[in-house]
Amino acid sequence: MTITNDIRYIGVFDREVDLFEGQYTVPDGISYNSYLILDDKIAVMDTVDAHFTHAWLDNLRDALGGRTPDYLIVQHMEPDHAANIANFAKTYPDAKIVSSAKAFSMMENFFGTGYEDRRIVVGEGDTLNLGSHTLAFVAAPMVHWPEVIVTYDTKDKVLFSADGFGRFGNTDESAPWADEARRYYIGIVGKYGKQVQNLLAKASGLEIEKICPLHGPVLTENLGYYLDLYNSWSSYTAEEDGIVIAYTSVYGNTKKAVLQFADKLRANGCPQVVVHDLARCDMSQAVADAFRYSKLVLATTTYNADIFPFMREYIDHLTERAFQNRTVALIENGSWAPMAAKIMKEKLSSSKNITWVENTVRILSVPDKEAQKQLGAMADELCREYLARRDETADKNDLTALFNIGYGLYVVTSNDGKKDNGLIVNTVTQVTNTPNRIAVTINKDNYSHHVIKQTGKMNINCLSVDAPFAVFEKFGFQSGRNVDKFAGCQPLRADNGLVFLPRHINSFMSLSVEQYIDLDTHGMFICSVTEARVMSDRETMTYTYYQNHVKPKPETDGKKGYVCKVCGYIYEGDTLPEDFICPLCKHGAADFEPIK
Secondary structure, three states: OEOOOOEEEOOEEEOOOOEEOOOEEOOOOEEEOOEEEOOOOOEEEOOOOHHHHHHHHHHHHHHHOOOOOOEEEOOOOOHHHHOOHHHHHHHOOOOEEEEOHHHHHHHHHHHOOOOOOOEEEOOOOOEEEOOOOEEEEEEOOOOOOOOOEEEEEOOOOEEEOOOOOOOOEOOOOOOOOHHHHHHHHHHHHHHHHHHHHHHHHHHOOOOOOEEEOOOOOOEOOOHHHHHHHHHHHHOOOOOEEEEEEEEOOOOOHHHHHHHHHHHHHHHOOOOOEEEEEOOOOOHHHHHHHHHHEEEEEEEEEEEOOEEOHHHHHHHHHHHHOOOOOOEEEEEEEOOOOOOHHHHHHHHOOOOOOOEEOOOOEEEEOEOOHHHHHHHHHHHHHHOHHHHHHOOOOOOOEOHHHHHHOOOEOEEEEEEOOOOEEEEEEOOEEEEEEOOEEEEEEEEOOOHHHHHHHHHOEEEEEEEEOOOOHHHHHHHHOOOOOOOOOOOOOOOEEOOOOOEEOOOOEEEEEEEEEEEEEEEOOEEEEEEEEEEEEEOOOOOEOEHHHHHHHHOOOOOOOOOOEEEEOOOOOEEEOOOOOOOOEOOOOOOEHHHEEEOO
8 A cells, every 4th residue: 555655555454353451342343554655765653463473574575665764663561563564673673663762671672672773762843854754752651551652744744643543453544534533532542541642642733644544544535524523532522413322131121111211202303313232232432431421321130239340341442441421310219118319429529520420220129100200301401402492392482591691601602604604702791681681892903893784693602511622623713704613514503594502602692783882892783582582500611610611721841832822732842933923723923821
């Protein structure tokens, strides 16, 4: 496989493996990827699993065309990638081995030598020149081993991403990517979200045209899609609205209740209901779905004064992978002393930012009328926001939405006649209640100010505390004049035709402009409320909450340079160029301050 004019694929495909890492089913096999960079000097990027030594060495020999390699770059020491370091060293005795200091200490363990006579130790910021290609090395500790580095080819703009962006299955890029990549990521890398976020921040400063991972296909198109998914996974943000029901059932009664409950959720407008029988399903898929969707229902029986073993195992998998930022509901069954709900809640006590559903369902052996009533109440609570989104079930005159206005953060949506737009504001105030009027102040430099002044209407989306930083990146760090902020999504619309956000809000209001007040740099729109819907009881996101809990904390320890006051991006260097633009939030040098 030719990656670019100078980069070749020399990996192998394992069709025989049944369990990857001894636990993950891989019905479509898995690839062990290795790459060759041909230049004045030749670099080999990683080796492959021990079962494929000769196939890999044959691939390498054929791709070399009679030449010999100068370097072996070792990005990751797991045996499925590093098993053939010693075989490579014997076959090409003059080649240097390039890796991190930690990797060389691991080579002592695996091969009895750290290759002191032929090693080149690299770390963050180091480079290796091959001729026309220069390789820049980026430290990626605990993504997902401590020795990991990733490599950027500055000429062809290729990121060799180690285990990042890997996927179970073959190297066919046209095959569906997300499901097997998600299962791979959550199962193997999921615990290390913070470290992946750090790596993504570094990658954001690179111009990347291709991603070459150590498993799965080379990614060559629509890279933003893959980067966005990794951002969601590593920030523990739900990808999609939906409810996962994970259950165990001994005699079928809990199963019966779960299936009835799933029907209630669908009838209440839940966009996706996924049910897993934990005794029979692929456990890794059930775990991945809990991270994929926004809400989780756990249903099990009291068993030996504990919970059923498969449920215990499932919750352990979740907590091991830092499960957080989700809404969770509990259904318990027991014939004489139900304890399952209490135990499940205790087992999830280490998980951060869990919103517990108020209604818990208790089944005493079989789902009787009281249990059915509880199931209905739980379904209504879980689906409140879904009901509010649908025109036919929404209360469009729920003026308790006004109670969610405070010194919060809001997304103001509008439409310029060609595309939808949105921006972050923190200047929304109720000014009268008879009639209800809202004042919204917007900077004149913002494109939304221009649009709203022309159209006379807007929607105010009250962000809730579950809103991730990605929302602020999308609506606060780029201009709607240049970017379609709703590209690739199916928006929901209020009666005024404008978008309202499907997630991360507790309410929205449609506003009609009655009066405009010029405030020099800003304009104030005095508006009447034409529609108001409440989506949930989650608290409104305040500016203080955003600063303390949502905005990433820049890791400035040991670094010299400047930090962006808006998004936390770190520029390392003695002098910040006057024309520097933050690659994350697009703010200029004026919004940076020296690292102290």
